[in-house]
Structures are given as C-alpha cells and as structure tokens.
Amino acid sequence: MANLVTDIEETVAASPDATAIGYDGQKITYEEFWIQTGQFAQALADAGVEPGDRVGVYLPNLPQYVIAFHGILRAGGIVVPMNPQYKSREIKHLLGDSSAVAVVTLADLVPQVQEVQDDTDVHTIISVGGDAEGATEFGAFLADDTLEPVDRDDDDVACQPYTSGTTGTPKGVLLTHRNLAFEARASxxxxxxxxxDDKMLGVLPLFHIYGMTVTMLxxxxxxGSFWPMAEWDASAALELIESEELTIVHGVPAMYNDVVNHPDADDYDLGTVRFANAGGSSLPLEVMRRFEELFEPRLLEGYGLTETAPVTHANRPDDRRPGSIGKPLxxxxxxxxxHNFEEVAPVPEGPVDDETELDEVVGEIVISGPNVMKQYYNRPEANQEAFTDEEDGEAQDGTRWFHTGDLGYxxxxxxFYIVDREKHMIVSGGYNIYPREVEELLFEHPDVADAAVVGVPDERRGETVTAFVVKQPDSDVTAEGLKQYCLDNLAEYKHPREVNFVDELPRTTTGKxxxxxxxDFE
Structure with missing residues (x-):
C-alpha cells in the first residue's frame, strides 16, 4: 500500500462529478476536492514542509478541515488534530510535544497560536474564515499546481492525535497509514x-479519532458524500438529516440522549437513515430503547479507543445483543x-443478571490487530505499560496485546460487555462497585435526563458512592427519592449515599x- 490518500483517486476517476463534501448548501465534487488537496499539498511543500513533518489542524468540522487533512497526507506529512476549543496553554503542549511546523486554524484562533509560537517549531500559519495578521488565508495559500501523493510505507505515521488527558498530560498516539486504511474499511x-449513494452525517468532531476515521475517511x-457540521446542535442535526436525506449517522451517547429528550423529536422524518451507531462512551440501554421507539433504524453500539484507530468491537444489524459492545471486527x-494476564472464562450468555458476582467474570479487555497504534510518541514508560507481548507457541513473533484500561467480560x-473504566471502579467498604451499573439504573428513572456516578473519598468506607443527576424539565424528584429508588433495585452497598442535582454534567467535546x-465537586 502506498500513501492511503491515493485510494481516493479511483473515485475521482470513476465519479469526478459526484459530491464529496456537502456543507451549508454548497457541494464540492470529488474532482474539485482532489484538486484542492493537491494544491494544499504543493503549498505545504513550497512553505518548507517536508515528508514526515507534522502539521496541526486546529479547526471545527469544516470543508477546509477535510481538504487540509488529506493535503497533509498527500504531502507525506503527519496530521496533528487539535480541539478547536483548546486555549493557548493547551495547544502549547500539543504543538511543542509534536514539533509541528505549521498550523491550519480559524482566523479568530490565530492569536492563540501566535501566543505560543515562539515556544514551538511552527513557522507557517494558515487561516480559515478570514485574514489574520501573521497568517496566510486558506484560499490564498493554495498553490497553482498540484503535488502528486508522496510515497509512504504502511508503517509510516499518518496521524498523531492526542489522548483526552482526563487523567494526566495528553499523550501523542502514533497511527500509521495501515492503521487508518484498515479502519476506514473494516468498521x-x-x-x-x-x-x-450514501450520505454521512459528519457531526462527530474530526479532531477525535471516531469522527476522523469512521465518518470522514x-x-x-x-x-460517498460527507456532510460536516461545525458544532453539535440536536435541532440542526435532525433538520440536516431530514432535508438532505442523509443515510448514515454516527454519534456519541450524549448526542442520542439529546435527541430522545428533544421536545419535537417525533416530528422529524429520519426515514432515509439506514444505519445509526453509538460509540465514544457507554450507551445507556434506556437511551437506546427510547431512540428505537422514535425512529426506524436500530441504534447499534460499538467500541474503540484512540490507540486502536478506533473501532475494535461492533454490533451488526443482523447480529447484535443490546447492552453489548458487539464482537471484534x-x-x-x-x-x-x-491481573496475571490469564484469560478469564466467558459467561454462557450476556448480559449477566444481578445475581452474578461481577468480580468473578470481569477482567481487562485487551486488543491485538492491524488497527493498534505503533506506540505513544516519546513515552517509553507509557509504551511499556500499554503493551504485553505474548509468545504464540512455535511462532517467531508473538501477539502484541494493547491494554485498554476498560473492565468487562x-x-x-x-x-463483549463493558463494565467500567478500571480507574473509575469504586471500592467502598471492601466491595467493588462499578459506576455504570448504578448509572444504568438511574437512566431508567423517568425523572432523570442525565447521570454520572463517582467515588468520593470517605474515612470509614474508603470511598462513598455519589451520584450527579440532571433532572428532566419540571421534575420534582428529590435526592432522597432517588436514593430510595436505588436501594429498592440494588444491593445496599451499591446505592448512592449522596445525590447532587446539577444543570449539566461536565463533558468533553466527544461526550465523555x-x-x-x-x-472534586463541592
């Protein structure tokens, strides 16, 4: 395999006038898209960007994101996706750690880049949406000529996204051309x-691996044709699906929760959607049930991580089990x-009932395959912790297993079934408590719109189960009422000792x- 962008050439040759990107009433054909990626690649080369150099893409979901992404790969570069909500302090780490030499960003965000530019290797800034001092406007940056795709090996790095950093400094993930090419087809x-003839809703952030690979690539x-949305809005998404007759929808559970709680959800016609999928975090069964009551397509759940490019497991339309993340690709x-890296035996059939002792069937989910990252960038200790090499009998090369940090059976x-993140497990009074089990129950309560459960330090028990709940509009449910509801449906040691009502839960832009x-709530 050569540079993975060359695969698009076949579509350009076969269907040059087909729509590649649709946005805000405008359509870009495959021929136009291919020319612009070539012009962007040539402009990068003219600016001194060499094969193997890293280029930051600091944009929301716009056509220019799609063009820049493919143009960077076409030039033999490495894409460094960056959350457009990040501030200077946050992008300083990404740009400095990656040694990026150029950045594509919104004109309004150019000052954020310039604020940290002297502490990085960035020498070129390209602005989208207007002129900005110290930057070259995107259209003006494009070269007159087009650059042919630079040859790359399968194992060459194509993209360096960063982990969310919710538990520490974000780590650069080295994903190769092979990783991305495998996922673009396998998932x-x-x-x-x-x-x-498919039309894909592109609302998942393209800086996130789920949106980048499973929707765009x-x-x-x-x-097919890709329809990006610059930001999530349930009404706008439903209107776009209906008006443009989109056929495939991918989203995170928080988005589907917004849809099922939308006051006019049943007024929208989503009859053209033939496939809907949820990933990014655990999908509450109640959200799945309510979505399928409202709309025709079944909502299927999958699973993956940034380090696996991302999908590893998925439910199939004709082979699914609600509550499961599906089977491996x-x-x-x-x-x-x-903990000894011995394989845990399977249960006869899942999901298990309340009488099953989870500690007897749960272990860490580990992954091996062509989608698993090359390694973390410049993190030898993290790489050592992330992988276990297991000998395969007489085979010369053993299996390289990636540790997900997710507990399941x-x-x-x-x-496969996810129970929770290993780092989220609560230990209270010597008992292991999996927050997702409590969260699933809370989602079933008619007065609960959103919920999360955490462990809070407690001198007596070690940790106390604490719930954070967003009420449905006009609900008069009380904390005592929800605590009693949990007591009635769970073992006593699992119920929340404290329930806090909040207007919204703090989430990343991908819904986690x-x-x-x-x-740390007070």
Whole structure:
C-alpha cells in the first residue's frame, strides 16, 4: 500500500462529478476536492514542509478541515488534530510535544497560536474564515499546481492525535497509514459497507479519532458524500438529516440522549437513515430503547479507543445483543485478562443478571490487530505499560496485546460487555462497585435526563458512592427519592449515599463525562 490518500483517486476517476463534501448548501465534487488537496499539498511543500513533518489542524468540522487533512497526507506529512476549543496553554503542549511546523486554524484562533509560537517549531500559519495578521488565508495559500501523493510505507505515521488527558498530560498516539486504511474499511463493513449513494452525517468532531476515521475517511474512501457540521446542535442535526436525506449517522451517547429528550423529536422524518451507531462512551440501554421507539433504524453500539484507530468491537444489524459492545471486527483479536494476564472464562450468555458476582467474570479487555497504534510518541514508560507481548507457541513473533484500561467480560457467543473504566471502579467498604451499573439504573428513572456516578473519598468506607443527576424539565424528584429508588433495585452497598442535582454534567467535546471534575465537586 502506498500513501492511503491515493485510494481516493479511483473515485475521482470513476465519479469526478459526484459530491464529496456537502456543507451549508454548497457541494464540492470529488474532482474539485482532489484538486484542492493537491494544491494544499504543493503549498505545504513550497512553505518548507517536508515528508514526515507534522502539521496541526486546529479547526471545527469544516470543508477546509477535510481538504487540509488529506493535503497533509498527500504531502507525506503527519496530521496533528487539535480541539478547536483548546486555549493557548493547551495547544502549547500539543504543538511543542509534536514539533509541528505549521498550523491550519480559524482566523479568530490565530492569536492563540501566535501566543505560543515562539515556544514551538511552527513557522507557517494558515487561516480559515478570514485574514489574520501573521497568517496566510486558506484560499490564498493554495498553490497553482498540484503535488502528486508522496510515497509512504504502511508503517509510516499518518496521524498523531492526542489522548483526552482526563487523567494526566495528553499523550501523542502514533497511527500509521495501515492503521487508518484498515479502519476506514473494516468498521463500515460490519453494516454492509458504505455505498456511493450514501450520505454521512459528519457531526462527530474530526479532531477525535471516531469522527476522523469512521465518518470522514470511511466515507471518502468508498465514494460517498460527507456532510460536516461545525458544532453539535440536536435541532440542526435532525433538520440536516431530514432535508438532505442523509443515510448514515454516527454519534456519541450524549448526542442520542439529546435527541430522545428533544421536545419535537417525533416530528422529524429520519426515514432515509439506514444505519445509526453509538460509540465514544457507554450507551445507556434506556437511551437506546427510547431512540428505537422514535425512529426506524436500530441504534447499534460499538467500541474503540484512540490507540486502536478506533473501532475494535461492533454490533451488526443482523447480529447484535443490546447492552453489548458487539464482537471484534474481522482481523482484530480481543480477550479478557486478569491481573496475571490469564484469560478469564466467558459467561454462557450476556448480559449477566444481578445475581452474578461481577468480580468473578470481569477482567481487562485487551486488543491485538492491524488497527493498534505503533506506540505513544516519546513515552517509553507509557509504551511499556500499554503493551504485553505474548509468545504464540512455535511462532517467531508473538501477539502484541494493547491494554485498554476498560473492565468487562464476554460470553460464549463472542459478545463483549463493558463494565467500567478500571480507574473509575469504586471500592467502598471492601466491595467493588462499578459506576455504570448504578448509572444504568438511574437512566431508567423517568425523572432523570442525565447521570454520572463517582467515588468520593470517605474515612470509614474508603470511598462513598455519589451520584450527579440532571433532572428532566419540571421534575420534582428529590435526592432522597432517588436514593430510595436505588436501594429498592440494588444491593445496599451499591446505592448512592449522596445525590447532587446539577444543570449539566461536565463533558468533553466527544461526550465523555469528566469524572475527575465531579470527584472534586463541592
């Protein structure tokens, strides 16, 4: 395989006038898209960006993001995606750690880059959406000529996203051309692939691996059309799906929760959607149930991480089990391991009931496959902790297992189930408590719109189970009422000793609850 962007050339040759990108009433054909990526690649080369150099993309979901991303790869560079909500202090680490030499960003964000530029290797700034002092406007930056894709090896790094940093300094993840090419094909294949007439909702942030690979790359490599949205808004998303007759929707659970709680949700016609998927964090069963009551497509859950590019497991339209993250993708291996790295035996069939002792069936989910990252960038200790090499009998090369840090179990049919993050497990009075179990119950309560459960230090018990709840509008539910509800449905040691009502939960832009903020709640 050469540079993975060359795959798009086949679509350009076969369907030059087909829509590659749709945005705000405008459409960019594949031929126009291919020319602009070539012009962007040539402009990078003219600016002194060499193959192997890193270029930051500090943008929301816009057509220029898609063009810049592919142009960087076409020039043989490495994309460093950056959250456009980050401030100077946050991007300083990403730019400095990666040694990026150029940045593409909104005109309004150029000052953020300039504030830290002297502490980085950045010599070129390209602005989107207007002129900015010290930057070259995107259209003016494009060269007259186009650069042919620079040859890259399968194992060359294509992209360096950063972990969310919710538990420490964000780490650069080295994803290769092979990693991304595998995922762009393998993940859509479990739902009958992406067709040339498919239209993909592009609302997942493109700086995040889920949006980047499963929506943008997968769509363009199969010749479909990609419809980015610059920010999440439930009403705008529903309107776009209906008006443009979009056919594939990917989102995080928080987005689907917004949809099912939308006051006019049942007024929208989503009849053109043939596939809907949730990932990024655990999908509450109640959100799945309510979505499927409102709309025709079943909502399928998958699983993955930045380090696995991202999808490792998925439910199939014709082979799913609610409550499960599905089975491993073809070509991906997964198992559940205990603290001694011995494989934990499967349960007969999941999900397990309340009488099952989770500690007897739960272990860490580990992954091996062509989607697993090369390594963390300049983090030898983190790399040592992240991988276990296991000998394969007489084979010369053993299996390289990546530690996800997620606790779960699997059943004899091959379905896997996430219980919780290892670092989120609560130990109270000697008992192991998995927050997701309590959260699932809270989501079933009619007065609860959103919920998260954390462990708070307690001198007597070690940790106390504490719930944070967003009420449904006009609800008069009380903390005592919710505590009693949990007592009625869970073992006594699992119920929240404290319930706090909040207007909203602190979440990342990809919908993950930032539990460290809740643990420090006062």
């Amino acid at each position: 859509p294949a479990v739902h009958d692939g992406i067709r040339a 997968a769509t363009l490599y199969e010749g 073809p070509g991906v291996e997964s198992k559940v391991a205990d 699997y059943d004899e049919d091959g379905f 609850v930032q539990k460290f903020e809740l643990e």
